[in-house]
Amino acid sequence: MNSKTFFSLIAPAKLNLFLHINARRDDGYHELETLFTFLNFGDELSFELTGESSILITGDTKDIPLEDNLIYKAALMLQTDTKTKHGVKINLIKRLPMGGGVGGGSSDAATTLLALNKLWNINYDINKLANLGLQLGADVPVFIRGESAIAQGIGEKLHRVELAQKWYCVVHPNQHVSTAKIFTHPDLKRDTPKISGDWKQQTLHNDCEPLVKKLCPEVEKTLQWLLKYAPSKMTGTGSCCFVEFDTQAQASHVLANLPHTWQGFVASNANISPAHTELTAIFDQ
Ligand SMILES: C[C@](O)(CO)[C@H](O)COP(=O)(O)OP(=O)(O)OC[C@H]1O[C@@H](n2ccc(N)nc2=O)[C@H](O)[C@@H]1O
Numbered sequence: 652m653n654s655k656t657f658f659s660l661i662a663p664a665k666l667n668l669f670l671h672i673n674a675r676r677d678d679g680y681h682e683l684e685t686l687f688t689f690l691n692f693g694d695e696l697s698f699e700l701t702g703e704s705s706i707l708i709t710g711d712t713k714d715i716p717l718e719d720n721l722i723y724k725a726a727l728m729l730q731t732d733t734k735t736k737h738g739v740k741i742n743l744i745k746r747l748p749m750g751g752g753v754g755g756g757s758s759d760a761a762t763t764l765l766a767l768n769k770l771w772n773i774n775y776d777i778n779k780l781a782n783l784g785l786q787l788g789a790d791v792p793v794f795i796r797g798e799s800a801i802a803q804g805i806g807e808k809l810h811r812v813e814l815a816q817k818w819y820c821v822v823h824p825n826q827h828v829s830t831a832k833i834f835t836h837p838d839l840k841r842d843t844p845k846i847s848g849d850w851k852q853q854t855l856h857n858d859c860e861p862l863v864k865k866l867c868p869e870v871e872k873t874l875q876w877l878l879k880y881a882p883s884k885m886t887g888t889g890s891c892c893f894v895e896f897d898t899q900a901q902a903s904h905v906l907a908n909l910p911h912t913w914q915g916f917v918a919s920n921a922n923i924s925p926a927h928t929e930l931t932a933i934f935d936q
């Protein structure tokens with residue numbers, strides 16, 4: 652089979668290394684400042700040109716109705732926008748916890764847009780794809796652009812940053828936290844001042860963490876447990892928590908001791924999204 656009409660791509664996890672909420676806008680969305688890094692771990696999507704115009708999704712779609720699945724929504728959006736006659740069969744292997752704050756749904760959507768842009772020969776530039784992606788979720792543009800970045804605005808204004816390579820042990824406390832529920836909660840802290848000067852010199856934190864700990868004691872327990880090994884943090888609106896190390900061995904040691912009630916994984920971070928690295932290897936070499 653032709654490797655350009657049938658190929659697999661990762662939809663990597665992201666971590667928010669910090670997340671400051673500065674204000675609430677009139678439309679309910681929040682102005683924030685957050686540092687995104689990508690992990691070398693994620694869902695796996697395969698794309699096959701079928702010769703028909705339908706969009707078929709198979710694999711670990713769990714109980715998400717087709718019309719709500721961000722993979723389907725992304726494919727349909729691109730098909731409608733371009734009026735292409737092409738269709739696709741997409742298979743999903745799900746490894747990222749849903750509602751875990753590691754951006755699984757957004758990353759699936761971004762990988763779908765990046766892949767179909769090539770498979771259907773559309774050739775939209777990254778700006779156009781990122782603008783389309785933003786309609787699917789605030790986190791989609793960073794996955795489309797594929798560079799570790801500080802995000803501002805509602806998450807769509809991205810400033811590229813270079814981060815040192817680290818190893819992370821990411822723990823999912825078996826809790827699903829709804830992003831919308833956290834952002835609409837009256838107790839969410841929404842007034843952290845915008846960072847002025849070099850962000851590396853500042854005290855950085857996640858404004859969602861105190862509220863999620865209060866609403867979800869299992870997250871509090873996870874953060875406490877991880878503290879035995881290193882300073883622990885929560886990503887996004889939770890529920891995943893993580894610790895950072897210089898070596899794989901240190902991160903793997905934490906995972907090896909993880910209580911059985913929780914799941915976790917170990918991964919290094921990447922300044923370029925592994926989805927982009929894989930796509931370049933398929934199409935540009
Ligand atoms: C918190 C983060 O995970 C940080 O990476 C993201 O900003 C959330 O991104 P996302 O999951 O793609 O979010 P969306 O699907 O666009 O929005 C989910 C819900 O979160 C709230 N939301 C999201 C992003 C933002 N900047 N302000 C918000 O208030 C809105 O209530 C929205 O209804």
Ligand SMILES: Nc1ncnc2c1ncn2[C@@H]1O[C@H](COP(=O)(O)OP(=O)(O)OP(=O)(O)O)[C@@H](O)[C@H]1O
Pocket residue numbers: 715719720721722748749750751752753754755756757758759790828830887888889890
């Ligand atoms: N392909 C998909 N994969 C995961 N979730 C999906 C998908 N399609 C739709 N969703 C819906 O999106 C919701 C959020 O999923 P996601 O895994 O992106 O959450 P998250 O990791 O908390 O994201 P974020 O950090 O962006 O808030 C899920 O609860 C699910 O109902």
